[in-house]
Every structure is written in structure tokens, then in C-alpha cells.
Amino acid sequence: MAVIVERPKLSILEKFYFPAIMKGLRITLGHAIRILRRKKKVTMQYPEEKWDNNLPEHYRGAPALVTDEHGRERCVSCQLCEFICPPRAITIIPEEIPPEDQWSKVEKRPREFEIDMIRCIYCGMCEEVCPEQAIFLRKDYAISGYTRDEMVHNKKKLYEIGGVREGLVNKWNTLK
Amino acid sequence: MSAASKQTEDLVNVQVDGHWIQVKRGTRMIEACKQASAEVPHYCYHPKLSSPGNCRMCLVEMGMPPRPTPGQEAELDNDGHAKISWMPRPVIACANTVAEGMGIRTQSTLAKECREGVMEFLLINHPLDCPICDQAGECTLQEYSVEHGKGESRFLENKVKKPKNVDIGPRIRLDDERCVLCSRCVRFTQEIVDDDVLGFVDRGSHNVLTIHPDKPLANNYSLNTVDICPVGALTSNDFRFKMRVWFMRETKSICNGCARGCNILISSRENKIYRQTPRENNEVNSSWMCDSGRLNYHLLESDARLTDPMMKKGKSHETVDWPQAIRRTAEGLLKYKGDEVAIIASARMTNEELYLVRVLADTLETKNVDTLKCHGEGDDYLNHKDRRPNTNGAKAILKLRSPGSRVNSIKKGIESGSIKALLVYGENIESKGFDDGVLSKLKFLVSSHILANPTAKLSDIVLPGASYAEKRGSMINATGRLQLLNKAIEPPGNSRDDWEILQDLNCAMDGKDFIYELADLFSEMASVVPVLKGFTLSGIGEKGASVIETGETIPLLEREAQRVNQGLIVG
Numbered sequence: 191m192a193v194i195v196e197r198p199k200l201s202i203l204e205k206f207y208f209p210a211i212m213k214g215l216r217i218t219l220g221h222a223i224r225i226l227r228r229k230k231k232v233t234m235q236y237p238e239e240k241w242d243n244n245l246p247e248h249y250r251g252a253p254a255l256v257t258d259e260h261g262r263e264r265c266v267s268c269q270l271c272e273f274i275c276p277p278r279a280i281t282i283i284p285e286e287i288p289p290e291d292q293w294s295k296v297e298k299r300p301r302e303f304e305i306d307m308i309r310c311i312y313c314g315m316c317e318e319v320c321p322e323q324a325i326f327l328r329k330d331y332a333i334s335g336y337t338r339d340e341m342v343h344n345k346k347k348l349y350e351i352g353g354v355r356e357g358l359v360n361k362w363n364t365l366k
Numbered sequence: 367m368s369a370a371s372k373q374t375e376d377l378v379n380v381q382v383d384g385h386w387i388q389v390k391r392g393t394r395m396i397e398a399c400k401q402a403s404a405e406v407p408h409y410c411y412h413p414k415l416s417s418p419g420n421c422r423m424c425l426v427e428m429g430m431p432p433r434p435t436p437g438q439e440a441e442l443d444n445d446g447h448a449k450i451s452w453m454p455r456p457v458i459a460c461a462n463t464v465a466e467g468m469g470i471r472t473q474s475t476l477a478k479e480c481r482e483g484v485m486e487f488l489l490i491n492h493p494l495d496c497p498i499c500d501q502a503g504e505c506t507l508q509e510y511s512v513e514h515g516k517g518e519s520r521f522l523e524n525k526v527k528k529p530k531n532v533d534i535g536p537r538i539r540l541d542d543e544r545c546v547l548c549s550r551c552v553r554f555t556q557e558i559v560d561d562d563v564l565g566f567v568d569r570g571s572h573n574v575l576t577i578h579p580d581k582p583l584a585n586n587y588s589l590n591t592v593d594i595c596p597v598g599a600l601t602s603n604d605f606r607f608k609m610r611v612w613f614m615r616e617t618k619s620i621c622n623g624c625a626r627g628c629n630i631l632i633s634s635r636e637n638k639i640y641r642q643t644p645r646e647n648n649e650v651n652s653s654w655m656c657d658s659g660r661l662n663y664h665l666l667e668s669d670a671r672l673t674d675p676m677m678k679k680g681k682s683h684e685t686v687d688w689p690q691a692i693r694r695t696a697e698g699l700l701k702y703k704g705d706e707v708a709i710i711a712s713a714r715m716t717n718e719e720l721y722l723v724r725v726l727a728d729t730l731e732t733k734n735v736d737t738l739k740c741h742g743e744g745d746d747y748l749n750h751k752d753r754r755p756n757t758n759g760a761k762a763i764l765k766l767r768s769p770g771s772r773v774n775s776i777k778k779g780i781e782s783g784s785i786k787a788l789l790v791y792g793e794n795i796e797s798k799g800f801d802d803g804v805l806s807k808l809k810f811l812v813s814s815h816i817l818a819n820p821t822a823k824l825s826d827i828v829l830p831g832a833s834y835a836e837k838r839g840s841m842i843n844a845t846g847r848l849q850l851l852n853k854a855i856e857p858p859g860n861s862r863d864d865w866e867i868l869q870d871l872n873c874a875m876d877g878k879d880f881i882y883e884l885a886d887l888f889s890e891m892a893s894v895v896p897v898l899k900g901f902t903l904s905g906i907g908e909k910g911a912s913v914i915e916t917g918e919t920i921p922l923l924e925r926e927a928q929r930v931n932q933g934l935i936v937g
């Protein structure tokens with residue numbers, strides 16, 4: 191059903207738009223003068239100055255992989271993040287953990303794990319879907335590179351950014 | 367009119383979730399429910415295996431009309447059926463058969479509570495391995511726990527630990543913690559492949575599936591246990607951790623490993639095949655296939671795949687483009703006429719390709735056309751001794767009475783010099799008695815194959831073709847069934863679909879028009895090949911159609927039919 195929205199009735203003064211323009215100009219000029227008199231700073235001198243200390247807890251920066259307190263890669267290469275990722279930024283090649291490895295009971299890990307940061311839209315779906323709590327959006331936001339290849343974070347880089355996260359899903363540490 | 371009056375000799379009236387339907391007498395309750403679109407969850411029941419009724423997942427509420435006392439009229443409901451009195455305890459739907467007037471409730475409180483109870487017990491010791499389990503995504507434990515599970519565990523004790531990652535055979539891995547003890551795998555090995563190596567040991571919650579200490583699960587049908595295992599307890603070493611099932615696209619096709627032509631699903635993602643699984647066809651392979659056929663696809667990933675047409679230059683070959691390769695082939699063949707040219711085709715080719723070979727032979731006016739006879743050892747189940755998938759197609763289309771019988775005279779012709787040019791399609795004849803000495807007598811040798819082989823090495827021109835998973839077409843299997851091959855992935859590099867190559871060659875030689883649709887080519891072929899009369903490519907259907915009476919029987923299917931007759935299995 192169509193809803194008809196009444197246009198607001200404008201007063202004479204409002205119909206004559208000149209006062210509104212003047213009002214805007216006054217604000218702009220006010221700021222300009224205050225800056226010239228160095229009373230207030232409006233622009234941040236990025237990248238010399240950064241927001242990093244003011245980022246909120248829930249900030250969504252670059253997604254990265256984390257290890258647990260025993261140095262085990264938390265990711266078991268279930269590929270759920272690859273599936274959920276809306277721009278399909280994630281590519282995982284799984285592999286079996288060899289029997290001689292300390293964590294062979296986990297059986298599966300990623301051989302390669304790539305996130306294409308040109309594609310990533312920082313939505314956080316990967317973090318939300320991960321059943322192992324292995325992938326987190328960290329506070330890194332300045333992701334840049336000279337080539338497209340450089341913009342693809344491989345497994346090594348992802349663990350570098352990610353670091354260690356303790357005490358979340360720990361079933362593999364107690365199993366057997 | 368009341369449905370009850372329609373009861374006939376072999377149909378009975380059954381009420382499923384309040385609706386009356388008619389089903390065949392002797393139908394299992396679970397199948398009757400299926401016919402009424404009420405799927406009953408189940409683990410141990412499999413229509414091709416006996417029904418031990420051990421998982422209890424299929425419990426439903428059942429009722430029968432009470433037997434009236436003498437002289438008393440049966441009480442009727444509004445539909446004219448005798449009123450059902452419901453039993454206070456549930457029954458399993460998989461092993462019980464229907465009876466006249468029976469009522470089944472699959473959605474009642476009792477049935478639901480039973481399912482929830484069974485699910486809860488199945489999950490108390492479950493390791494929650496889904497993130498690393500290959501079955502995830504096609505696991506009935508996952509599916510039913512979503513539908514009938516609790517979502518959280520009330521179990522406070524420590525979980526029972528069982529053996530994990532156990533090697534039970536060259537192609538199979540067992541995880542006992544995931545096993546729901548349904549015994550499908552045990553029954554498969556006992557009943558279908560007579561290789562009784564699996565069994566249960568220990569009791570109570572320590573009950574585990576185990577392998578015979580001295581005999582691994584190594585028979586050529588072992589991977590079928592992975593398919594029928596409703597959970598991820600049995601997984602395939604070949605497919606292990608390669609790809610999650612939800613990424614893969616499934617293509618309905620047929621196996622080319624032997625003349626049986628088992629119906630299969632080819633699962634691929636981004637132009638790479640990850641696995642092949644059997645597709646049910648009760649006229650060909652039931653629900654099974656052999657391991658060698660299943661793992662056949664690795665051949666397509668061989669490093670020896672030909673990716674470009676090649677022409678001999680001096681001692682080696684150089685890559686050329688298709689128009690050049692086709693033109694030179696046509697020129698080379700046209701230099702010779704009639705029986706100076708021979709064609710050795712292959713029963714690996716589709717009917718359409720064989721038909722184009724026939725057209726080519728007609729253009730060249732040669733009678734020296736044959737395919738190779740490649741017999742190996744078949745078995746008493748599905749695997750056929752004829753190692754070529756389309757021998758019956760080759761017989762029908764190339765009008766060969768007994769394929770392979772002209773090969774010797776072709777060889778003699780080459781040796782004596784009466785045959786000067788040879789086109790070899792889809793076979794490595796070097797390994798079939800045509801050694802260097804014979805082949806080097808030829809003035810002109812063209813070969814087409816998917817792999818670089820010794821024949822290709824001696825060829826003047828090499829045409830890279832497509833494998834069975836990279837093309838469409840039809841084939842006729844050992845029992846005379848016309849079946850469809852479908853394209854799952856693209857052929858590598860510049861190699862091409864064979865029907866296009868052959869048509870290009872034909873067009874270059876007889877100047878006729880290129881047929882762009884495979885279906886049109888099929889129709890043209892069907893108008894001249896008697897056994898295909900009246901068929902169209904799309905009319906063949908997913909399960910194929912019988913076109914030739916070969917009189918052959920399929921040992922495994924014979925035995926299944928027997929067990930159906932004895933009422934042991936549903937079939």
C-alpha cells in the first residue's frame with residue numbers, strides 16, 4: 191500500500207533560502223577563523239598521527255589467524271570461513287597433520303591460508319562463523335601494497351598479524 | 367467413495383499422519399511413509415541391505431483397527447475406514463511391514479520424543495569433530511541433530527574415548543568416536559561383497575567397530591562403505607581433507623573403467639575433480655561401484671596430459687594450432703585412397719565420436735576400420751572383463767561383428783606396405799603389438815589420445831582429446847544400455863572435445879557443414895544406426911535406456927534380486 195508523505199509546509203522565511211545560506215556560511219567562517227587563531231584543531235595529521243589508541247574494542251580491522259597458548263594453530267581448516275566470506279576473499283588448502291607432529295591428534299590444518307585484502311570487506315563473518323575461534327579481526331587497518339600479490343595475506347603473514355589468543359575453544363588440548 | 371473399498375489383492379490401505387494411501391502389500395512401514403512424503407529419520411536401514419533394526423532412530427507410533435468380537439461391526443471413521451486403536455509403545459518403521467488398515471504417526475509427541483531420546487544418546491559420547499570431519503555437510507547425524515537434537519548436552523560424565531584415525535585398509539580410515547554403530551558397513555561387507563572383515567567388539571558404551579586383526583578392508587568395493595556410512599566414521603583416504611562437500615558441484619555421468627558403465631556422480635570444484643561416487647541405477651550398478659573405477663579420475667591429472675596439437679619435425683614434435691593440425695591431417699590422409707588408409711578407433715569413444723569415425727571411413731572409402739579388444743579380469747560383482755566402456759556402441763555404429771578381429775590384418779597390411787596411413791584414436795597401440803618396427807613402416811601416422819604415449823611419439827600429428835569427464839556423449843554398456851556421459855570439467859590447455867576434432871577433420875575432408883549441437887549429431891546418427899532408432903540425446907534420460915538385448919546378466923544384481931524375492935531387502 192502506498193504511503194503518501196505530506197510535504198512540510200514552509201514558512202515565508204524558509205521559502206526564501208537566503209538566510210539558510212548565510213547560516214551555513216557563518217559556521218564555516220567560524221571554524222576557519224578559529225583554526226587561523228589556533229584555538230581548535232580539526233584535522234588529524236595522518237599518518238604521523240594515528241587513531242590507534244582510540245579504536246573501540248569492537249573495531250573490525252584486518253582478519254588474521256591466531257595460535258593458542260601452546261603454540262598450536264587454532265585453525266583446523268574447516269573452510270567455513272571460506273564458505274561464508276561474502277566477497278570470497280579466503281582461499282584455504284587443507285592438509286593432514288603428519289603423525290610425527292606434536293598436534294597430530296588434531297588431524298587437520300591449513301597447508302595454505304590466503305586472504306585477499308583487496309577483496310576483504312572487513313565484515314567479520316569469518317570471525318563469527320569460525321567454530322575453533324581461530325580467526326579474528328584485529329585492529330590493523332592500514333593494509334597497503336605495491337602489487338596485487340602483496341595484498342594477499344598468506345598463512346605466515348596472517349599468524350604474524352594474529353598472534354596468540356588464550357583460553358577460548360580448547361577441546362583439542364584436552365582430547366586424549 | 368471410501369478408499370477402504372478399493373482394497374485389492376496386493377494393495378493395502380495405510381494411514382500415514384492422518385492421510386490414507388494405498389501401498390503394495392509387504393512394503394516396509396518406512397517406505398510407505400516415504401511414499402506419503404513423510405521421511406522417517408533412520409541410520410541402520412538401507413534398502414539394499416538387511417534390516418537389523420538396531421539404531422532405533424526410525425521409531426514411529428503405530429496402530430491397528432481392533433479385531434471386532436463375533437457379531438460386532440467394526441467401528442468406522444469418517445472416511446469409511448475401520449477406526450485405529452493406537453499402540454502405547456512405538457515400533458521401528460524400517461523392519462516392520464504394513465498391514466491393511468494400519469495407522470502410522472511420524473509426527474506425534476511419542477514419535478518425536480523417541481527420536482529426541484535416541485539422538486541424545488547417540489550424541490553423549492560424540493567427539494564434536496565436525497570441523498575436521500569429511501562427512502560434515504552430508505552427515506545424517508548433523509542433519510538429525512538439527513531437526514531432533516537438543517542443542518546442548520546434559521551429559522556431565524567424561525566422554526568415552528575410542529580409537530581414532532585407525533587405518534583399516536588401504537583406502538579407508540575409521541574413527542570409532544564418530545560411529546553410531548548402525549552396522550551398515552558390516553552388512554555391506556558380509557552381504558554384498560562376501561568379505562566379512564568388519565565387526566563389533568566390547569560392550570555397552572565401549573562397543574566399537576573393528577577390523578579383523580589379520581585381514582584389512584581391501585576388497586575392490588571397500589569405498590562403498592564410506593558412502594553408506596551415515597556419519598563420518600568411515601572416510602576415504604583419497605578424498606581425505608581435500609575438499610568440503612558443500613563446495614562441490616555434482617555431475618551425473620557414467621564410469622568409463624569397464625563395460626559395466628556404472629552410474630556415477632562426479633564431484634568437482636573449479637575445474638578439478640575431487641571424488642566420484644556411485645549413483646543409484648537398479649538396472650546397472652544398484653547403489654555401488656568398484657574402487658578402481660572410482661579412483662580412475664586421477665588419470666586425468668597426469669603430467670603426461672597432452673595440451674596442444676603437435677606435429678613431427680625431425681625427431682621431435684612442435685606445437686601447432688588447431689587449424690593447421692586439422693588441415694595437415696586431412697591433406698595427409700587424402701593422399702591415400704581406399705584401403706591404403708586404416709583407422710583404429712577405440713571403444714572408449716562415445717557413440718557420437720564413433721559415428722564421426724564411420725563418416726570419415728566412408729569419405730576415405732576404407733574398410734580397414736576396427737577397435738581394439740581389451741579384455742582383463744572381471745569379477746563376480748560389477749567389474750566387467752571388457753575394459754572398454756563402449757564396445758557395444760562400437761559394434762553397432764562401426765558395424766563390427768567382433769571388435770579386434772581386423773586388427774591383425776591391419777598390422778599385416780602395414781608390414782607388407784599395402785596400408786600406408788593410419789589414424790589411431792584413443793588407444794596406445796604401441797603396447798598392443800604395434801611396435802616401432804611396424805609403425806615406422808607407415809608413411810603417415812596420426813594419433814589422438816589424452817596422454818603422451820609411445821604411439822604419440824611416433825605419430826606425424828598428435829591431436830589432444832578430452833577425457834570421459836571432459837565431454838558429453840552417449841555410450842552403450844555391456845548389458846546393452848544406452849547411457850549419457852556428462853561434462854564435469856573443461857579439457858586442459860588447448861585440447862578439445864573429440865567430437866569437435868573429428869567433425870573439423872570431416873569438414874576439412876568432405877566439405878560438409880559443421881554440426882554445432884551434439885543433440886543434432888546424435889539425431890543424425892540415430893537415423894542411420896538401427897539400434898538407436900527413435901532416440902534423441904535428451905530422451906536418453908539420467909538412468910539410460912535399454913537398446914540392445916545382450917543376454918548378459920549382472921552377478922551382483924542377480925543376487926540382490928534374489929534377496930528381494932526372499933523379502934530380506936527392499937531393493
Ligand code: SF4
Pocket residue numbers: 253271274275276277278279280305309310311312313314315316317
Ligand atoms: S572479514 Fe568478511 S570479507 Fe574479510 S575475510 Fe572475513 S568474511 Fe571475508
Ligand code: SF4
Pocket residue numbers: 264265266267268269270271272282316319320321322323324325497
Ligand atoms: S572457520 Fe576457523 S577453523 Fe575453519 S578454516 Fe576458517 S579459520 Fe580455520
Ligand code: SF4
Pocket residue numbers: 544545546547548549550551552575594595596597599600
Ligand atoms: S562405521 Fe559407519 S556404517 Fe559402520 S557401523 Fe559405524 S556408523 Fe555405521
Ligand code: SF4
Pocket residue numbers: 621622623624625626627628651655656657658659660748749750
Ligand atoms: S565396475 Fe566398471 S564401470 Fe563400474 S565402477 Fe568399476 S570400472 Fe567403473
Ligand code: FES
Pocket residue numbers: 407408409410411418419420421422423424425458459460461
Ligand atoms: S533405521 Fe530402523 S532401527 Fe535403524
